[in-house]
Amino acid sequence: MDVIVLGGGLMGTASAYFLARRGARVTLIERNRIGTGATVASFGNIRRTGRHLSQLPLAHRSLKLWGEAERMLGRNVEFRATGHIRLIFDEGGLADMRAYADTARPWGLELEELTPREIRVRFPGLGPEAIAASFSPQDGSGNPRLIAPAFAEAARGLGAEIIEEAEVESVSRDNSGFHVATSKGAFAAECLLNTAGAWGARIAAQFGEDVPLEARGPQMGVTEPLPHRILPVVGIWTRDKEYGAYLRQVERGNIVFGGAAERVPVDLEPGHARADPMRLPLQLRAVARLLPAIAKVAVIRTWSGCEGYVRDMLPVMGCSATTPGLFYAFGFCGHGFQLGPGVGDAMAELITTGRCETPLDDFRIDRFSRAA
Structure with missing residues (x-):
């Protein structure tokens, strides 16, 4: 399976890593440098307290992976379960x-x-x-400047191609799959994962899926x-x-x-x-x-920095409702740092198996069209 990941923040790099670990051929495309969007602006909080209840299963999944991050990635990302x-x-x-x-x-x-x-x-x-x-007591913090590069490097070690400073010029789909034209060349794959953060709604709109998202800086x-x-x-x-x-x-x-x-x-x-x-x-x-x-x-x-805030303060995550092979994980409303590893693991499971053990229904992109 070939997958293009758009966006090189924590969500994108974690997804690239877990996809590659499941055997997918991954190309990650980032418009700037790895981890320079919402991730680097993050406070580094790894907390479950106060989260929307439907996010807690994903948060629990992610916390377990934070605890395994240094061993898994071969690099200290300064995760501390200090409470x-x-x-x-x-x-x-x-x-x-x-x-x-x-x-x-x-x-x-x-x-x-x-x-x-x-x-x-x-x-x-x-x-x-x-x-x-x-x-x-089990929550804590991590270093936002270390985690996305660590996931990207680990993904590269598993065969993923990481392309930085590549402006996306067009995204399209035909019977053979998805095509992404960038300032550093053209790429094709059968699946596309949109982890473009505050820019994610622009890409979704090209496939007929509107998301009420605003870009804001903390x-x-x-x-x-x-x-x-x-x-x-x-x-x-x-x-x-x-x-x-x-x-x-x-x-x-x-x-x-x-x-x-x-x-x-x-x-x-x-x-x-x-x-x-x-x-x-x-x-x-x-x-x-x-x-x-x-x-x-x-x-x-x-x-x-630049974070994407969705109107209902919940992320967009899961399958496209209009386009087979298109997946989303963006709009985490300034609360995504803790969720990052879990998001990557869950999206890799969904893309490669067609199912996900963690419930994602509350994050479906078609919730906006259903409410209209």
């Missing part, structure tokens, strides 16, 4: 957390509720005004190093977007943070947002609620 804590500062957040914990439990996610004293003892320095927290930042003491990824349960911050500390001591600042619209040409320095004070105030010590350190870099 994920979400702090709570008001009764509304506490009610939301408890309701989510109750509904997620049958889906296989167990959340531990922490008291203020347990937070202080187990995670000193975090959220001194928090009234409670949820804790998921605002991320990193501080100078602090003495290492914060192991888990830290987030918040809140109904107030101005406080929706998150952070993690890398082993070198730097604090990576994001959230609170509204994601900005992105023009797909060139397809990269810039961080807005005017938004940084508001963002840091929200982060300081989680970690007061951050108010005393310098921010050394900020960045953004």
Whole structure:
């Protein structure tokens, strides 16, 4: 089986790897460099807490693969299962957390509720005004700059062809399969997997499938190093977007943070947002609620990227409803990093066997036309 994968972020490279591992002949085409789209803009959060319930089976599948990544890929991608804590500062957040914990439990996610004293003892320095927290001990973080190149290199080792800096000029299908013309030549295959992220809707539209997707850029930042003491990824349960911050500390001591600042619209040409320095004070105030010590350190870099947000905040994943041999995995709405390995494994299973053990029905592309 020949498969062309369009898009070289985490979804595309993971799919290329698992497809090649199943014996498919894979050509991956990326318009820039591997991992330079939504993946490199990612916070690196590997969390299941707060996910839409229908994503949890995929998230569980993916978490298992994150745990195997270093052995599987032959490279350290800095996966650390240090846990994920979400702090709570008001009764509304506490009610939301408890309701989510109750509904997620049958889906296989167990959340531990922490008291203020347990937070202080187990995670000193975090959220001194928090009234409670949820804790998921098996979740954690990974390095967004390492994971896509690691999957791409491993896929190449299994025979996949990885083509970078190739602008796609046209995509078509005839009785013999799919044809992709690029600035680096023409390619053909019997199957096409669209993992083009924020650009994915453009490709889907060429096959009569419209997806209500917007391209947006997050605002991320990193501080100078602090003495290492914060192991888990830290987030918040809140109904107030101005406080929706998150952070993690890398082993070198730097604090990576994001959230609170509204994601900005992105023009797909060139397809990269810039961080807005005017938004940084508001963002840091929200982060300081989680970690007061951050108010005393310098921010050394900020960045953004380009993510695809679908109207219902669920990804597009699975078979095309109009075109045999066409498959989709895009539009992960800024929440795709944790899912990446599971997405690649699931898509490879679906493409090569015609079935998938992980339920994907909620992510079907024809859900938009059915709702019209």
